[in-house]
Amino acid sequence: MPVKQMTAAADLADRYDIVVIGAGPAGMAAATEAASHDVRVLLCDENPAPGGQxxxxxxxxxPVAFKLLGASYAEGLPLVQRFLDCRADYAAGATVWSLQGAHPESEPEIGLTLGGSARRIRAGRVILATGATERPMPVPGWTLPGVMMAGAAQIALKSASAVPQGRIVLAGCGPLLYLLANQLSDAGAHIVALLDTSDRRxxxxxxxxxxxxxASPYLRKGLSLLVSAYRRIKVIGGVQDIAVSGQDRAEKVRFxxxxxxxxxxADTVLLHxxxxxAINLTSAAGCELVWDxxxxxxxxxxxGVGRTSVPGIICxxxxxxxxxxxHAAVAGRIAAMTATTDLRIGTDPDCARQLSALQRRARYLLRGRRFLDLLYHPAPQFRAPRDPDTIVCRCEEIRAGxxxxAVGLGVPGPNQLKTFLRCGMGPCQGRMCAPTVTEIMAEMQGKSPAEVGTYRLRAPVKPLRLAELAAMPHTPAAIQAVAGHAPSDFQPNRKESP
Structure with missing residues (x-):
């Protein structure tokens, strides 16, 4: 039985056994696994189709796109097909803006918008599969037209086969930069240079x-990417600083x-x-965070199986x-098995054996991760920009200087900094500036990022229209707060007349 496509908020059930947020490899695997255990499952995702980034x-x-994007991209086809064939509700184009964990007298609750309407639903367990986001790379001129993050360029390539025209410069560090360089080269793009900013120390x-x-499964792929990039592209290592300049758009890269x-x-500059x-929703739900x-x-x-510090929420x-x-696909299955086991308040011997096998597989897929983390460690001058004119918070246009x-005035942490500068209070809710703010404060205060901390977030974590809130079913408590009394004929699931 294929997934049931949900297109309107009113079509959603009031409660699901398991709600999965995010339709990347972890989310799809979690929903597929959970649905096989005969529980009611909802997967909600902002994108119009499953797959994640x-x-x-x-x-x-x-087929031509699969050849261009590589074998690792094609690996997702069976995963997506298994999800589309499972017995789950699927809300594409849904924005989750609120998440509350379980309490002694209540289950986790999700606030979401679907089809232009907002509503809340309850869940026995919530699995967060929100994936990753690019680490910001604020350099002088990074807000000029023609400059974008590498991930955005890859989105355009995958979604519309769009390839930047003219002279392209890639700058930064990490495996994705080399992967994108090869993909763009295969697509016929003119890459002038790849500037590697990895911390050589x-x-x-x-x-x-x-x-x-x-001994990991990634050695051959990693070597192939590097050899191919160095053979076809001018790679410059040891880059210590970067600035993009131009009148109305990017024209030159100085380094x-x-x-x-x-x-x-350069006509296009891709940073990474x-x-x-991606911890915004996790943070807003009150889950404990730790510095890695x-x-x-x-x-x-x-x-070990994905449970967070908040009851009912699994990541x-x-x-x-x-x-x-x-690894994400395996972790998604582990999370689903954890959720179904928790809901049944017991452990099936077969489930325990499968879980153990999945955990061994997950450990294997993490082999070599430490090597990559150190090899492509971002240099401090790119994590905490020193040029005073570099914009850090793009939403509020707050510069590094x-x-x-403000930090020099004795601001104790990122959350207090908001009251000084509104940094992190724009539509992105700190996704593009939180890491940089933490790094700058840590550098100036002589502390570790762990001591400085990061933004504490509150709902809504995504933009929400007042009309959507107003159209939500009213609770007796809400009516009591506004009108001073609750109507005797109140029906919890009926929308009240304005």
């Missing part, structure tokens, strides 16, 4: 973990190495310095720590 548009791309530390990477200053003419867990020094980011605290995939698409002045 890694398998974006996989259900409608032509970490290379010796990375080499110590090379044996683990050599320096140990030896000298360089200038390259790794990915980090290896991956240099905050992530939720989870146990899987890159949203719980970067591990890649294959202004931010450093």
């Amino acid at each position: 890694i398998y974006r548009a996989i259900t409608r791309n032509r 970490q290379r010796w530390a990375a080499i110590q973990h090379l044996p683990s990477f050599a 320096s190495t140990r030896k000298k200053q360089h200038v390259i003419e 310095q790794g990915v980090i867990p 020094d290896a991956q240099h980011c905050f992530r939720p605290v989870v146990d 899987a995939g890159d949203g719980a720590g970067i591990g890649g698409a294959r 202004t931010l450093r002045q």
Whole structure:
């Protein structure tokens, strides 16, 4: 029985046994596994089709696109097809803007918008599969037209086979940068140079973990990407600073190495310095976060099977720590089995054996992760920009110099900084500035990012129209608060007249 496509908020049930948020590899695997255990499942995702970022548009791309995007992209087809064949409700184009964990007298509750209407639904368990987001790379000129994050360019390539025209410069560090360089080259793009900004001081530390990477399933793919990129593209390592300049759009990229200053003419500049867990919804739900020094980011605290510190909420995939698409799919199945076991208040021996096998597979797929984290460790000058005119918060247009002045006044943390500058209070809710703000404060205060912390978020974590809120079914408590009394004929699931 195929998934049931939900297109309007009113079509959703009041309660599901399991709600999965995110339709990437972790979310699809979680929904498929959960549905096989005869429980009622809902998967909601912002995108119009399943796949997430890694398998974006996989259900409608032509064979030529699969050849262009590579074998790792094609690996998502069976995963997507299994999900589309499972017995689950699927809400594409849904925005989840609120999440509350379980309480002694209530289950987890999700606030979402679907088809232009908002509503709340309850769940026995919620599985967060929100995936990763690109680490911001604020450099002078990064807000100019023609400059974008590498992930955005890859979205365009996967969704519409769109390839930037003219001279392209890629800058930053991380495997995705080399993957995209090869994909764009195969698509006929004119790549002038790839500027590698990796922190070379970490290379010796990375080499110590090379044996683990050599025993991982990623060695051949990683070597192939590097060899192909170096053969076809001018790769410049040891880049210490970058600035993009131009009148109305990007025209030139200025950078320096140990030896000298360089200038390259460019029409498009793609920036990237790794990915980090997308924690906005996790944070807003009150899940405990911890600083991961290896991956240099905050992530939720989870146990061995994905349970967070908030009852009823489980986290899987890159949203719980970067591990890649294959690991995310396995982690999604683990999370689903954890959720179904928790709901049944018992342990099926077969389920326990399957769970153990999945955990072994997950550990195998994490082999060599430490090597990659160190090899592509972002350099400090790119994590905490020193040029005072560099914009850090794009929503509120807060520059690094202004931010450093406010920190110098004795602001204790990122959340207090909001009251000074509104940094992190725009539509993105800090997704594009939170890591940079933490890094700058840590540098200036002589602390670790773990001590500085990051933004605390509240619902709604995504933009929500007042009309959507007003159209939600009213509770007796809400009517009592506004009118002073609740009507005697109140029906909880009936919309009240305005």
